[in-house]
Amino acid sequence: MTELLAYDGSGIDGGFYTTVTGWAQDTPHWLDKTIDVWSNLGLGLFALFMLWAWWQARRADSVVMARVLAAPVIVVVAYLANSVLKSLVHEVRPCQQLHTVTVETCPGVGDWSFPSNHSVIAFAAATALLFAYRRLGWVAMLFAVLMGASRVWIGVHYPHDVVVGLVVGIVAGAVLGAFAGRLAPLVERLRGGALGPFLGAGPAAA
Numbered sequence: 001m002t003e004l005l006a007y008d009g010s011g012i013d014g015g016f017y018t019t020v021t022g023w024a025q026d027t028p029h030w031l032d033k034t035i036d037v038w039s040n041l042g043l044g045l046f047a048l049f050m051l052w053a054w055w056q057a058r059r060a061d062s063v064v065m066a067r068v069l070a071a072p073v074i075v076v077v078a079y080l081a082n083s084v085l086k087s088l089v090h091e092v093r094p095c096q097q098l099h100t101v102t103v104e105t106c107p108g109v110g111d112w113s114f115p116s117n118h119s120v121i122a123f124a125a126a127t128a129l130l131f132a133y134r135r136l137g138w139v140a141m142l143f144a145v146l147m148g149a150s151r152v153w154i155g156v157h158y159p160h161d162v163v164v165g166l167v168v169g170i171v172a173g174a175v176l177g178a179f180a181g182r183l184a185p186l187v188e189r190l191r192g193g194a195l196g197p198f199l200g201a202g203p204a205a206a
Contacts, residue, residue: 102155
């Protein structure tokens, strides 16, 4: 495949990246460690958000349940789309290109930087949840911003990797989330069958 960008992305925002990683070096170790743990494990929180949404949707109408069930599918689709971009744009990790001291150990050669998978997953999940439960979606969106920022802070991504990941995640979440409600008739039929205990019976069960 033809590569769409040069290997070195430092000319885009490498200066800002080194500024942020410099801040991280001047930050107390406990805070850097907290951000590092969040950056590596925080995606599990979005899974919990989707699980909570499913639990609530068991007592909601079938449109809401359809949107909730679509959320993890949307995340997978967004991740796959992002993987295609990564295969086209072989951008070297900033910590390899700029040889900066980082909070996180620099990923190995061949582990491409652009776009940020963590950002794509977080923003796709948050956007999908907005269609089902707006308040929960906005809370998830806040944590998605924190996830994206943490990827730059620990030194594994340029800011533009995160921004493009944000765009991919939001676009996938918005396009597919808007369509998901149309699957409500299917969910309604499934609620009357063997999957009824899993899907709930809608508002009448409340």
